[in-house]
Amino acid sequence: MSEEPSNVAATRGPVRIVGAGLLGASIGLGLSALGVPVTLADASPTARALARDVGAGAIEHAEDAAPTLIVVAVPPDVTAEIVAAELRAHPGAVVTDVASVKSVILAEVAHLAARDSLDLGRYVGSHPMAGRERSGAGAASADLFVGRPWVITLREGVDPRALLAVRNLATDLGGVPLQMSPAEHDDAVALVSHLPQLMASLTAGRLVEAPETALGLAGQGLRDVTRVAASDPRLWSAILTGNAAAVSTHLRGVRDDLDGLLGALDRAAVDGPLALGAIAGMAGVISAGNDGVARIPGKHGGRRKRYTEVTVLVPDEPGELGRLFTEIGEIGVNIEDFQMEHATRQRVGMAIVSVIPASAQTLETSLEERGWRVVAQ
Amino acid sequence: MSEEPSNVAATRGPVRIVGAGLLGASIGLGLSALGVPVTLADASPTARALARDVGAGAIEHAEDAAPTLIVVAVPPDVTAEIVAAELRAHPGAVVTDVASVKSVILAEVAHLAARDSLDLGRYVGSHPMAGRERSGAGAASADLFVGRPWVITLREGVDPRALLAVRNLATDLGGVPLQMSPAEHDDAVALVSHLPQLMASLTAGRLVEAPETALGLAGQGLRDVTRVAASDPRLWSAILTGNAAAVSTHLRGVRDDLDGLLGALDRAAVDGPLALGAIAGMAGVISAGNDGVARIPGKHGGRRKRYTEVTVLVPDEPGELGRLFTEIGEIGVNIEDFQMEHATRQRVGMAIVSVIPASAQTLETSLEERGWRVVAQ
Known part of the structure; x- marks a missing residue:
C-alpha cells in the first residue's frame, strides 16, 4: 500500500466517473475520501443515485468545473464507444477505462478517434486487478484496490501527462501500478x-x-x-x-x-x-x-516454507472459533494465516493456524493445556 | 461425528494394519486411543518403526492373538495382492482396504480368491474420504476421519459380520459410513x-x-x-x-x-x-x-445464505491478525467461518469474517470504534 499523499485534493482536478457499478463506485469512494471532487454518470439513474448515496460522488450539474480526469467503468463491450464519446465531449481531459480486456478496446477507440479526429494521446487504458463476487455500488469499497496490481497499458503516442494522471489515480487508491502493453496484459x-x-x-x-x-x-x-x-x-x-x-x-x-x-x-x-x-x-x-x-507468487505459494501449520479441532458450536482465537491471543502467538476445513455432516471443523516455526510448539502445548484437541503433526 | 462407544476395546478384537503411511498410522492412532490392540506391518521397517513411535500400534510378535480385522492401507496399485495375501494368511479375519479406487481392486481380489480358493466373503472394500497434503506416519492423526464420509462398498455374497466390522471401524474413528457399490463409488x-x-x-x-x-x-x-x-x-x-x-x-x-x-x-x-x-x-x-x-453441499456452499461476511483490512505485521481475533472475542461476536485474502506485494490482507446476520452491524461498528478499517458492504 502506498502512503496516502497528504495533498491529493489540492493537486488532483475534478474526476468524472462514467459507470457507477462496483469499480466505478469504489473509485469514487476512494477519491472522495481523499477530498477529490467526483461526479458520477450512469445510464441507469437508479445505479447513479445508489452510488451517490454510498458516498461515491455527486450527480453532475451544468455549473461544475470541467473534469481533468475521466474514468470509464462500464462493461467491456461498451467501453470503447464511451471512451470515444468522453474524448469528444471533454477536449481537455485525460480519459482512462478500467475494463479487464485492453487490446480490443484500444483498437476500437483508435478507430473512432481517427474517424472523428479525436486526440487519442489523452486516452490511457488501465485495469485494476480487483473485484468481488458481488457487484454494484452497494458492494463498493474505498479499499477495493489497496495492495492490488493496477495495470496501466503503454503504447507509443501517449501524452506523458495522461500516463501520470492514471498512475496517480492507481497510487491514490492504494494500488500497485504495473506498466505493460495491451497485448501483454491480455x-x-x-x-x-x-x-x-x-x-x-x-x-x-x-x-x-x-x-x-x-x-x-x-x-x-x-x-x-x-x-x-x-x-x-x-x-x-x-x-x-x-x-x-x-x-x-x-x-x-x-x-x-x-x-x-x-x-x-x-x-x-x-x-x-x-x-x-x-x-x-x-x-x-x-x-x-x-x-x-x-511459480505462483505471494503468501499462499510460500506459506508452507515460511510457516508451520497447527491444526485444531473446533466443535461446530457458536462461539467456539471465537474462543479459539481469543485464547491464541492470550497465549501470545501471532497468527500469520488461517484456514478452515469443513466436510459433509461433520460436527467439528479443522482450524489450520499458520504460525512462525518457533511458535508452533508453544501454541500446541498451550492449546492442549487449555483443553483444545490439537491434531498431531 | 458418532458418539464414541464406551466399550470399544471390550467388543473389538485385535486389529492388524498393513501399510504404515498417513491413513494406516491415523487408523492405528485412533484405534489405540480407544484401547483396541493394534499391530503394524509395513514393507519398510523404517516406516513401521515411525508409526509405532507416534503411537499407532505395536510391531507384531509371534505370540500375538490372531487379528479379527485387517486393514490394508497401501497404494492402490498393490492393494489387491496384499488383500489376497491377508485373506490367505488369516483365515478367521475380516479384511478391508482403504484405497481410493474400488472396482479394479475388487475384480483383482476376486480373481486371486477364485484362483487360490480364498473366502471372498470376508473382504469388504472401503474408502475414507480423508487426507492431507502431507503423507507418512509423521502427518498421521487420530482425528483424520472425524466427520468425514467413509465409503463402504456393497456387493452380493459379503458376510454380514464383515460388513458390520468395517462399519464399526468407520464409526469408531468418527467417520460417517456411506454404503454404495464399487462402480458407484468409482x-x-x-x-x-x-x-x-x-x-x-x-x-x-x-x-x-x-x-x-x-x-x-x-x-x-x-x-x-x-x-x-x-x-x-x-x-x-x-x-x-x-x-x-x-x-x-x-x-x-x-x-x-x-x-x-x-x-x-x-x-x-x-x-x-x-x-x-x-x-x-x-x-x-x-x-x-x-x-x-x-449443488455442492456443505457449509461453504450455504455460507452466503446463512452468514454475513464482514471484511476487515489487516496490516501485514506480526500480531495484527491475532489482535483482530482477540478483539472480536472481546466484542463478544461468534465467528462462524473465516477466510483470508492476499494479493501480490500488498501490505494488508483482507480478513473475511462470517457471522450470523444479526451480529454483523455490531461487529462492524465495534471494530471501527477500535480503529479497524472495515470494508463497506
Whole structure:
C-alpha cells in the first residue's frame, strides 16, 4: 500500500466517473475520501443515485468545473464507444477505462478517434486487478484496490501527462501500478484470470447432472477448484469475447494436454495399469502441475516454507472459533494465516493456524493445556 | 461425528494394519486411543518403526492373538495382492482396504480368491474420504476421519459380520459410513475428486512457461483453482490408473464442453464479438458452472445464505491478525467461518469474517470504534 499523499485534493482536478457499478463506485469512494471532487454518470439513474448515496460522488450539474480526469467503468463491450464519446465531449481531459480486456478496446477507440479526429494521446487504458463476487455500488469499497496490481497499458503516442494522471489515480487508491502493453496484459489475464475461470466453470458444469450421492463425497478440493464458477455469465461473456484470441490460445494448450491425458487413461482402461506410456502420461500432467503451482507468487505459494501449520479441532458450536482465537491471543502467538476445513455432516471443523516455526510448539502445548484437541503433526 | 462407544476395546478384537503411511498410522492412532490392540506391518521397517513411535500400534510378535480385522492401507496399485495375501494368511479375519479406487481392486481380489480358493466373503472394500497434503506416519492423526464420509462398498455374497466390522471401524474413528457399490463409488470420486485434481493440474501446467509479469497479476481465483495441483505424481498416477474408465468418461464430457467453448471463442476472435452463437456459447459454459457449483453441499456452499461476511483490512505485521481475533472475542461476536485474502506485494490482507446476520452491524461498528478499517458492504 502506498502512503496516502497528504495533498491529493489540492493537486488532483475534478474526476468524472462514467459507470457507477462496483469499480466505478469504489473509485469514487476512494477519491472522495481523499477530498477529490467526483461526479458520477450512469445510464441507469437508479445505479447513479445508489452510488451517490454510498458516498461515491455527486450527480453532475451544468455549473461544475470541467473534469481533468475521466474514468470509464462500464462493461467491456461498451467501453470503447464511451471512451470515444468522453474524448469528444471533454477536449481537455485525460480519459482512462478500467475494463479487464485492453487490446480490443484500444483498437476500437483508435478507430473512432481517427474517424472523428479525436486526440487519442489523452486516452490511457488501465485495469485494476480487483473485484468481488458481488457487484454494484452497494458492494463498493474505498479499499477495493489497496495492495492490488493496477495495470496501466503503454503504447507509443501517449501524452506523458495522461500516463501520470492514471498512475496517480492507481497510487491514490492504494494500488500497485504495473506498466505493460495491451497485448501483454491480455495474454497475462487470459492465463491467470480467464483460463482459471473457465476451468472452474467446466469442472462445475460436470456437476449439474451428478447423483446426490456423488456430491455427498465432495471435499475441500472440489470446493476450491469450483469457487469462482459462481460468476456472472453476462459479464464473463463480454470479457471472454473481448479477449477471445488469447484465451483460445491457452485453452488450446489445455486441450492438447487433455488429449494426451485421455490417451493415457484409455490405454490404462483397455490394456491395464501397466500399459506402455500410461503411467508416464498421467504422472507428467501431475508433475507439470506441481511445477506450475510452485511459480505462483505471494503468501499462499510460500506459506508452507515460511510457516508451520497447527491444526485444531473446533466443535461446530457458536462461539467456539471465537474462543479459539481469543485464547491464541492470550497465549501470545501471532497468527500469520488461517484456514478452515469443513466436510459433509461433520460436527467439528479443522482450524489450520499458520504460525512462525518457533511458535508452533508453544501454541500446541498451550492449546492442549487449555483443553483444545490439537491434531498431531 | 458418532458418539464414541464406551466399550470399544471390550467388543473389538485385535486389529492388524498393513501399510504404515498417513491413513494406516491415523487408523492405528485412533484405534489405540480407544484401547483396541493394534499391530503394524509395513514393507519398510523404517516406516513401521515411525508409526509405532507416534503411537499407532505395536510391531507384531509371534505370540500375538490372531487379528479379527485387517486393514490394508497401501497404494492402490498393490492393494489387491496384499488383500489376497491377508485373506490367505488369516483365515478367521475380516479384511478391508482403504484405497481410493474400488472396482479394479475388487475384480483383482476376486480373481486371486477364485484362483487360490480364498473366502471372498470376508473382504469388504472401503474408502475414507480423508487426507492431507502431507503423507507418512509423521502427518498421521487420530482425528483424520472425524466427520468425514467413509465409503463402504456393497456387493452380493459379503458376510454380514464383515460388513458390520468395517462399519464399526468407520464409526469408531468418527467417520460417517456411506454404503454404495464399487462402480458407484468409482464414478463418484472420478467426478468429485479425480476430475478436479486433473483440472487443477492442467491449469497449473499452463503456468510452467508463463512470463513472470503474468504471474505477478495472479489473484485468489488462480490460487484456489490450482491449490490441489501440488499433489504427489506417483500416488495420483496409481489412483488415476485404477479408475481410468470413469475418469476418462468425465474428462471426455469436459473436452466436449471445451470444444464448444473453443468454437465460440474462435468465432468471436475471427468475426468479432457479435458473431452468431459466440456469446451464447460462452454464457452457456459459465451458466452451467453456476448451476453445478450451487449443488455442492456443505457449509461453504450455504455460507452466503446463512452468514454475513464482514471484511476487515489487516496490516501485514506480526500480531495484527491475532489482535483482530482477540478483539472480536472481546466484542463478544461468534465467528462462524473465516477466510483470508492476499494479493501480490500488498501490505494488508483482507480478513473475511462470517457471522450470523444479526451480529454483523455490531461487529462492524465495534471494530471501527477500535480503529479497524472495515470494508463497506
